[in-house]
Amino acid sequence: MAKKSRTKARETTTPGEVGPRQPCPCGSGKRYKACHGAPGGPAATFVNRPFEGLPSECDVIALRELVPAGTAPLTLKDGVTGSGRAVTLCSLLPMAAPAMVRDSGEVWLGLQVQHNFGDPARDLGAVLTKALEQAERGEAGIVGLTGDPGEGPRLQDLVEGGTLDVTVHEGFDYWIADVDDRDGMAAALEQANEAAAPTAKLTSVESAYWTNVGTKEHLRWVMPEPEDRLLDALARLHAAGKDDIAPGSRLVGMFRAHGLLAPVWDLPVGTGPEALEEPAAQYAADLAAALADDAPLTPEERSARNGLANRQLTIR
Known part of the structure; x- marks a missing residue:
């Protein structure tokens, strides 16, 4: 008799979905399968994108x-x-x-x-x-x-x-x-x-916030586009070398919060928010063009997309 495989089938999720072993986005600190994903639990009340339709x-x-x-x-x-x-x-x-x-x-x-x-x-x-x-x-x-x-x-x-x-x-x-x-x-x-870390809202683009945490500065930018389309567009810009927001900046990953992605850039200390206004506006224009591009991703862009997808942190 053949031995049964001890390897469990891998749990798969669609983009934006919470896996059963991931932290529950409600913030309880429990795994999703033991909280809002539990059978008979409060899953019916869980809303992945709760603020959709609100102003801003x-x-x-x-x-x-x-x-x-x-x-x-x-x-x-x-x-x-x-x-x-x-x-x-x-x-x-x-x-x-x-x-x-x-x-x-x-x-x-x-x-x-x-x-x-x-x-x-x-x-x-x-x-x-x-x-x-x-x-x-x-x-x-x-x-x-x-x-x-x-x-x-x-x-x-x-x-x-x-x-x-x-x-x-x-x-x-x-x-x-x-x-x-x-x-x-x-x-x-x-x-x-x-x-309270010093924080400022950029004026040239929507929903982008600079912050200074002492040892580093960051730009955190909440974006409204669907996750799959946004990842494709971010990957196109990354592969093209167009995701530098300021000299010495680096796109280090992104948060997933309440159903939307927020890319995060590390910035050299001393950058400040004013220096980000013009390059952020240019990045927004480049991103809009990348979002409108329906061509299949190139091998380099697919590699960039995989790297970005692996650098996501779900916080809610």
């Missing part, structure tokens, strides 16, 4: 995953509770609060919160709804989400607009900009500011 989807992802201190005003749709009330989307709130109703009645919604319920847009929608209702009652304070919100509006159902007007702050001083008594938050503010 790529910037929302950047604020949630890459930018330490950033804000953007949101416009509520007509008919939503509190329509017309000032609402600000924030990268991070004090104590990582999901939302806050300020003394002024303004609502702040925090992005860097991990609820692990499978659909961040639904979770944000639930938190925003609670915060708006609390604001309508005239109650200031923190708003949280203690359990799976179940069915309800997603953030896309509550807000409208074409693009977000993102402001990247040097630190978290905006937390206390409208507070008279600032002494109680001084220690927390100092600690948060010390941990």
Whole structure:
């Protein structure tokens, strides 16, 4: 009798899909097969691209995953509770609060919160709804989400607009900009500011952010194109030697976050964001041309594509 092979069949995934042994994109720290991919588990609620359809989807992802201190005003749709009330989307709130109703009645919604319920847009929608209702009652304070919100509006159902007007702050001083008594938050503010790496949003292209982490500088650029098409285009530029963003820069890989890719370049210390504006605009034009190229990849381009695909890190 022939011996049974001890080699298990390799698990395969399609591009953009999460493998069963990969970390679950919900941020729980578990493998996907033991979390949102578990039989009978919460897989039905997992949304691979939760922010699709939001104004400036790529910037929302950047604020949630890459930018330490950033804000953007949101416009509520007509008919939503509190329509017309000032609402600000924030990268991070004090104590990582999901939302806050300020003394002024303004609502702040925090992005860097991990609820692990499978659909961040639904979770944000639930938190925003609670915060708006609390604001309508005239109650200031923190708003949280203690359990799976179940069915309800997603953030896309509550807000409208074409693009977000993102402001990247040097630190978290905006937390206390409208507070008279600032002494109680001084220690927390100092600690948060010390941990915030200097970051700037490029103005010549969409959703590209420079950051300085001390020993290196990086450019991290969230891109909206489907993963397969984008990888092909990035590979064409890499094979052609057209992916240098600045002298001494290097495309080192990419994040996969909330269904989109964010290529990452290492930059020499001292580069700064201003030096990236013109080459980033040129790269965007070259990328658009590469995205429009339907010709089969050459052997060199296929090799470049494989190398890029192997340098991906899924963070959500």
